[in-house]
Amino acid sequence: xxxxxxxxxxxxxxxxxxxxxxxxxxxxxxxxxxxxxxxKKLSETGKVVNVxxxxxxxxxxxxDLSQLLNEKAGVIINGANTNPGKDKSxxxxxxxxxxxxxxxxxxxxxxxxGVGGAFDLRVLPVESIERVEILKGAQSxxxxxxxxxxxxxxxxxxxxxxxxxxxxxxxxxRYNTLKANxxxxxxxxxxxxxxxxxxxxxxxxxxxxxxxxxxSFPRNGMLRNSLxxxxxxxxxxNFHVKPFFRYAYFKSSFANDAFIGGGNRFASELLSAGxxxxxxxxxGSVTGIFSFDNVKRAYPDGFVKAFEGNKKxxxxxxxxxxxxxxxxxxxxxxxxxxxxxxxxxxxxxxxxMISPYLxxxxxxxxxxxxxxxxxxxxxxxxxxxxxxxxxxSYLVNDQFKVFVNYGTAFRAPALSELYGSFGANPLLxxxxxxxxxxxxxxxxxxxxxxxRVVAFNRNTKNIIAYQNRQYTxxxxxxxxxxxxxxxxxxNDDIQLxxxxxxVEGKVTTAAVNGDTTYNNLFKRPKHTLGLSLGxxxxxxxxxxxxxxxxxxxxxxxxxxxxxxxxxTVPLASYSLWDIYSEYSFLKSRLRVFAQVSNxxxxxxxxxxxxxxxxxxxxxGIRFRL
Numbered sequence: 001x002x003x004x005x006x007x008x009x010x011x012x013x014x015x016x017x018x019x020x021x022x023x024x025x026x027x028x029x030x031x032x033x034x035x036x037x038x039x040k041k042l043s044e045t046g047k048v049v050n051v052x053x054x055x056x057x058x059x060x061x062x063x064d065l066s067q068l069l070n071e072k073a074g075v076i077i078n079g080a081n082t083n084p085g086k087d088k089s090x091x092x093x094x095x096x097x098x099x100x101x102x103x104x105x106x107x108x109x110x111x112x113x114g115v116g117g118a119f120d121l122r123v124l125p126v127e128s129i130e131r132v133e134i135l136k137g138a139q140s141x142x143x144x145x146x147x148x149x150x151x152x153x154x155x156x157x158x159x160x161x162x163x164x165x166x167x168x169x170x171x172x173x174r175y176n177t178l179k180a181n182x183x184x185x186x187x188x189x190x191x192x193x194x195x196x197x198x199x200x201x202x203x204x205x206x207x208x209x210x211x212x213x214x215x216s217f218p219r220n221g222m223l224r225n226s227l228x229x230x231x232x233x234x235x236x237x238n239f240h241v242k243p244f245f246r247y248a249y250f251k252s253s254f255a256n257d258a259f260i261g262g263g264n265r266f267a268s269e270l271l272s273a274g275x276x277x278x279x280x281x282x283x284g285s286v287t288g289i290f291s292f293d294n295v296k297r298a299y300p301d302g303f304v305k306a307f308e309g310n311k312k313x314x315x316x317x318x319x320x321x322x323x324x325x326x327x328x329x330x331x332x333x334x335x336x337x338x339x340x341x342x343x344x345x346x347x348x349x350x351x352x353m354i355s356p357y358l359x360x361x362x363x364x365x366x367x368x369x370x371x372x373x374x375x376x377x378x379x380x381x382x383x384x385x386x387x388x389x390x391x392x393s394y395l396v397n398d399q400f401k402v403f404v405n406y407g408t409a410f411r412a413p414a415l416s417e418l419y420g421s422f423g424a425n426p427l428l429x430x431x432x433x434x435x436x437x438x439x440x441x442x443x444x445x446x447x448x449x450x451x452r453v454v455a456f457n458r459n460t461k462n463i464i465a466y467q468n469r470q471y472t473x474x475x476x477x478x479x480x481x482x483x484x485x486x487x488x489x490x491n492d493d494i495q496l497x498x499x500x501x502x503v504e505g506k507v508t509t510a511a512v513n514g515d516t517t518y519n520n521l522f523k524r525p526k527h528t529l530g531l532s533l534g535x536x537x538x539x540x541x542x543x544x545x546x547x548x549x550x551x552x553x554x555x556x557x558x559x560x561x562x563x564x565x566x567x568t569v570p571l572a573s574y575s576l577w578d579i580y581s582e583y584s585f586l587k588s589r590l591r592v593f594a595q596v597s598n599x600x601x602x603x604x605x606x607x608x609x610x611x612x613x614x615x616x617x618x619x620g621i622r623f624r625l
Contacts, residue, residue, distance in 0.1 A: 046393030046403030061595025062618025073499035085222035085252025094503035095149030112309025117414030138407030159185035159192030171620025176203035190234035208255035217261025258609020433460035479505035527551035555608040574604035
């Protein structure tokens with residue numbers, strides 16, 4: 001790890017164009033809510049946070065959430081650029097899909113019916129999102145089980161402006177891709193609301209790769225409808241109640257296997273409802289949360305036809321500012337996760353977790369900041385697990401920040417891994433990890449450029465993997481890497497953002513003749529490079545381009561015929577280049593946009609045996625009245 005930290009050299013990203021100054025990810029005066037569970041300036045925390053702002057989302061063109069996340073340093077969304085209906089896996093800093101917690105408005109969401117309980121990003125449309133905060137590193141102290149690699153907090157749109165604002169948009173692109181959304185939001189006094197409906201559909205591509213070029217595979221299309229309602233009701237100026245309701249329906253078809261076309265049907269439904277209540281006082285606040293998520297998955301052509309599960313979460317936490325330099329966060333969370341009929345012989349199966357936690361914050365003591373936290377996790381099957389974190393940082397002259405984070409984390413096996421229909425193993429043990437990261441961040445004179453460099457080392461024991469068609473615990477996993485993120489504001493209208501990431505990992509398994517160690521970050525490139533250039537040509541015209549290079553990597557290919565063996569296959573590097581333009585009319589009430597994705601029409605593998613999207617044009621309009 002010392003060699004990794006000593007090799008840190010680079011740049012990181014921060015301020016924004018005038019038109020993009022809503023919430024940017026590296027300006028030390030900007031505020032994050034995910035790093036500490038309450039609003040805090042980035043200058044006062046050593047946590048590593050990236051933000052996809054509302055301005056970024058508005059300029060997303062025809063991209064979905066997985067593609068936008070895939071453009072951030074340290075994040076690989078495997079399947080982001082394959083057929084839209086194909087499953088998407090989140091690899092944060094090279095970690096497995098189940099090691100990242102997904103939050104919606106700060107509330108953890110879980111899919112008991114999915115592989116490892118990981119949440120399905122396909123059901124969330126970009127149009128319903130206000131911003132996304134990506135918090136990296138071990139975060140089990142604040143967010144409990146699964147937060148080994150980090151947290152992605154999806155914050156939905158809120159009401160603003162006058163009492164009623166009508167907004168929406170429509171776009172069309174290649175593969176008969178249609179996206180439409182309409183909504184109504186507004187605010188009055190201290191209350192606000194947002195109601196939105198989204199419809200996406202595409203004819204898609206043949207998901208399986210035609211290896212010999214003469215086969216005619218059916219296209220695998222996708223359709224998504226969703227409704228979102230968020231209300232912020234001010235009972236008094238200090239007491240707000242925030243009920244929410246979300247419904248999403250998603251259906252698609254998928255290929256039989258790698259290189260084997262097909263039209264297997266798939267459908268899923270997400271129903272999410274609940275409320276948050278917050279009382280603020282002079283020296284802090286008390287927040288209560290209750291949420292209920294129900295997920296249904298249907299495979300009409302599969303061996304198992306349907307899956308259903310739900311998650312209930314109740315949480316109460318209290319922040320107190322005891323002194324201008326000292327804060328505390330004290331909380332208690334309860335989770336109940338149920339999977340209905342996980343296999344042919346089992347009735348509904350559920351687990352419960354209750355976890356008290358405490359964090360202490362030393363705030364801006366002559367530039368020094370410190371967070372100490374601990375959490376006791378009581379699991380109904382696995383008993384008690386204690387996690388903790390230590391997070392010191394030091395800010396010099398409001399420009400240069402040095403930080404170190406050390407945290408432990410754990411992941412309890414998901415219900416699908418313990419009792420599901422495919423490879424379940426009720427004898428699995430929880431995974432436990434420890435992560436050390438350190439870095440620097442510097443904002444240059446007049447904020448013309450910004451530098452952030454981070455190195456990390458993560459060790460995990462009892463890792464869970466799917467081997468020989470069964471889930472099993474391996475001995476240990478060791479991952480390390482570097483993230484370099486520079487931003488250069490060439491002038492008030494031109495901004496260049498860059499990133500380079502390196503990640504490498506090895507697993508050690510027990511063998512008859514001694515331990516066996518090998519690289520195992522399948523589908524995850526060791527080297528990734530990204531570049532984004534935005535130019536506000538005139539007050540009405542904005543243009544940008546985004547370029548990414550994904551290095552060589554390997555994939556694990558499972559044969560679909562007896563004896564059902566597996567083999568490691570190399571995947572070549574590839575590059576993606578997109579361009580975007582937008583023109584606004586009527587004081588920005590009406591905007592027209594166009595985007596070309598994969599401009600070079602690159603042909604490559606994200607997943608061995610499966611096709612990727614070729615060059616495509618998407619164009620449309622957005623309005624706000």
